[in-house]
Amino acid sequence: MTAAPPSILPEIEPEPNTVIDRLVISLFIIVPLLAVVAAVPVAWQFGLSWRNVVIAFAFYLVSGLGISMGFHRHFTHGSFKAARPLRLGLGIAGSLALEGPLLVWVADHRRHHKYSDRIGDPHSPWRFGTGAGAVARGFLWAHIGWMLDRSRTSQRRFCPDLQADSTASWVSRTFSVWAAVSLLAPALIGGLWTMSLPGALAAFFWAGLVRVALLHSVTWSVNSVCHLFGRREFQSRDMSTNNAWLAIPSFGESWHNLHHADPTCARHGVLRGQIDICARVTRWAELLGLASDVRWPDEQRLRQKMTTVAQGRRFTGMTSGRLACSRAHAGRRASKPLAP
Numbered sequence: 583m584t585a586a587p588p589s590i591l592p593e594i595e596p597e598p599n600t601v602i603d604r605l606v607i608s609l610f611i612i613v614p615l616l617a618v619v620a621a622v623p624v625a626w627q628f629g630l631s632w633r634n635v636v637i638a639f640a641f642y643l644v645s646g647l648g649i650s651m652g653f654h655r656h657f658t659h660g661s662f663k664a665a666r667p668l669r670l671g672l673g674i675a676g677s678l679a680l681e682g683p684l685l686v687w688v689a690d691h692r693r694h695h696k697y698s699d700r701i702g703d704p705h706s707p708w709r710f711g712t713g714a715g716a717v718a719r720g721f722l723w724a725h726i727g728w729m730l731d732r733s734r735t736s737q738r739r740f741c742p743d744l745q746a747d748s749t750a751s752w753v754s755r756t757f758s759v760w761a762a763v764s765l766l767a768p769a770l771i772g773g774l775w776t777m778s779l780p781g782a783l784a785a786f787f788w789a790g791l792v793r794v795a796l797l798h799s800v801t802w803s804v805n806s807v808c809h810l811f812g813r814r815e816f817q818s819r820d821m822s823t824n825n826a827w828l829a830i831p832s833f834g835e836s837w838h839n840l841h842h843a844d845p846t847c848a849r850h851g852v853l854r855g856q857i858d859i860c861a862r863v864t865r866w867a868e869l870l871g872l873a874s875d876v877r878w879p880d881e882q883r884l885r886q887k888m889t890t891v892a893q894g895r896r897f898t899g900m901t902s903g904r905l906a907c908s909r910a911h912a913g914r915r916a917s918k919p920l921a922p
């Protein structure tokens with residue numbers, strides 16, 4: 583019997599999430615959030631050491647880049663090809679964010695792009711309508727509620743490429759290991775650094791729970807805020823927006839309007855001054871030979887999609903044309919004969 587082509591498979595799995603599944607997801611959401619609520623009284627009572635700030639920052643950086651550069655731009659959209667060590671590293675780093683197994687994340691996100699702000703989008707804030715009450719309800723749905731929905735996006739339909747890929751499917755299957763590492767490694771580092779149990783517990787709290795909650799909130803804000811408020815600088819067939827204030831904590835993901843206008847583009851902040859940390863790290867990976875076929879912004883094509891909101895704005899230097907130009911320039915310099 584031959585397998586059905588992915589395009590005719592159902593988009594939602596026939597088996598919904600079980601009560602246990604939803605309980606586990608709720609714990610992953612609620613426990614870190616409770617830690618954030620407790621953060622101020624804990625800091626007041628016990629203080630917040632610079633060691634814990636360093637450990638939390640390091641884990642935020644690794645897991646946040648794992649989501650933006652790995653789960654999102656590489657695995658979901660194929661914005662660049664990654665050498666196997668980088669591909670594996672990005673898959674593991676993204677899993678440390680505790681946003682679910684890789685294939686679940688990718689399947690949901692590809693469904694989001696397919697239906698973006700229309701019926702079928704798993705987390706549109708416009709789901710309940712456009713009135714004030716409906717939008718407030720939609721915001722909560724896009725931010726958190728959708729994760730507790732019983733329906734599961736079909737991986738066979740939305741990511742057969744990753745199911746067939748040994749690295750991606752292994753990282754996804756071993757998610758529970760990386761979830762444990764994400765919470766226990768900060769505790770281990772904190773314990774060894776201070777050689778004390780209180781040091782381990784404090785690092786678990788700040789660099790484990792609070793760090794996870796902060797990154798969760800930033801990722802969820804891309805789903806909720808970046809489809810509700812902000813600037814629409816490029817034409818897209820949805821309500822996606824660009825938000826500068828979220829650009830640094832989201833590693834550039836909050837230039838979400840451009841992302842929907844050109845989903846496979848490796849840089850989302852394409853206009854001058856739009857900080858995109860993820861794109862910068864991708865460029866370093868490209869220079870090191872770990873990333874290839876990077877889809878840098880095509881200035882000519884994107885200029886045609888610009889709205890009046892972006893009129894007069896100039897593009898960043900990191901576009902395909904300008905990078906090709908600087909490569910050719912460097913090549914010419916390298917092949918120039920030395921002066922006698």
Ligand SMILES: [Zn+2]
Nearest residue numbers: 694805822838
């Ligand atoms: Zn979106």
Ligand SMILES: [Zn+2]
Nearest residue numbers: 691695841845
């Ligand atoms: Zn996307």
